[in-house]
Amino acid sequence: MTDSHQRLEDRVQVPLDMGQKRFDQIAAALFSDHSRSRIQQWIKDGHLTVDGQTRKPRDKLIGGETLELDVELVPEERWEAEPVELAVVHEDDDIIVIDKPVGLVVHPGAGTPGGTVLNGLLYRYPELKAVPRAGIVHRLDKDTSGLMVVARTLSAHTSLVSQLQDRTMGREYEAVVTGVMTGGGVVDEPIGRHPTHRIKMAVTPVGKEAITHYRVLERYRNHTLIRCKLETGRTHQIRVHMAHIGYPLVGDQLYAGRNRLPKDVNRPVAEALREFKRQALHAAYLELVHPATGEPMGWQSDMPDDMIDLLAMLEADAEGDLEHDL
Incomplete structure (x- = not known):
């Protein structure tokens, strides 16, 4: 594992009053810092287990089992960190708010492989390699200016995506x-x-x-x-x-x-x-x-x-x- 990788390890016991519910539903409630889709993928990949055994997302649990999470977050290697100037109007341990100028592309694509907001974020905040899309939860068009928020952690990413959805x-x-x-x-x-x-x-x-x-x-x-x-x-x-x-x-x-x-x-x-x-x-x-x-x-x-x-x-x-x- 390289220094840029991040490992998540956690153990939690299923409360008895959560028995007779589906594995993925219980896991989503107990690991609420992470999105349902991410949890389901971890279950399918065997990174989230029940009493040390792999189970299917829809399997029902009886309560009292131990859920164990052990997953390595692999960064998106194809995105390079580049010194792109960013106007940061707010930053703390959980979020970053930037004021994007006209002409700056937010996310790398076929026509713009580098020099984007994402590349600049990875350069300024290397820990974003462990967050989906380097923490970007919403985009602005290249020629639209103004404010956008970026998540610095997985739990912040889940929260911001949820706020967009609801x-x-x-x-x-x-x-x-x-x-x-x-x-x-x-x-x-x-x-x-x-x-x-x-x-x-x-x-x-x-x-x-x-x-x-x-x-x-x-x-x-x-x-x-x-x-x-x-x-x-x-x-x-x-x-x-x-x-x-x-x-x-x-x-x-x-x-x-x-x-x-x-x-x-x-x-x-x-x-x-x-x-x-x-x-x-x-x-x-x-x-x-x-x-x-x-x-x-x-x-x-x-x-x-x-x-x-x-x-x-x-x-x-x-x-x-x-x-x-x-």
Whole structure:
């Protein structure tokens, strides 16, 4: 075993009042720092035993048995630690909160094998090799800026994933959309992979549940600044939902179409819109329950300069300070 590996060893006796329940259900209750899927895999692999014997996840126990966990956590060797600059806004023994800039990819992939948030996390926090996906529990698109939380331990990872699943983690985004909204609302439309465009998502009856709440912060002549709160966390959710209801995000090359400009747009605004090459979306607020202390915590992130400049142009246009010509 190398120094980067971590070994988990634990023994616990099954209380008598938990008898006649399934092995995997009892184990999930007694080893609650770990996810059910991880526990089931350990049972199947023989790392979690009953009185020294391997058993099936569905086997019923009578109570009084000794459950023994002995597993080696093998790091993801294919992910390299790299010195990637990260803006850390909070860190403690259990979680890390970072403010991701525009252009930084979160997770390595075919097109971006390195130089990602994950690579930078492994460099700064080597112990994350023992945590799934180096502790990353939710992602931001490459060209979306803002806050994301990372788990430093297995128990924190389990807690954060649970908070995402039961929708108690709060995530709010600021976005600039094309079109003037009359008011806020809710988009409750399932999202799945686009049937013909491989890299796109779409509203589809066979997709997974997706719910986005949105409210108007500011209206301009042809655009609206909105605040979105995610109830679910599907890939490209805000981008897909806003385009679906006819208010695509400014600069969204994938879902807004090319050079979508209002008919009466003036020259300075048109130039500003053409030069805005990414979706105008910022993860502005994050709240969660701390995995170890149980205390509610929250963080805010200031809007990046490119969105501030864009809004300043739209504000000047709304106030009639710009020439209305092309």
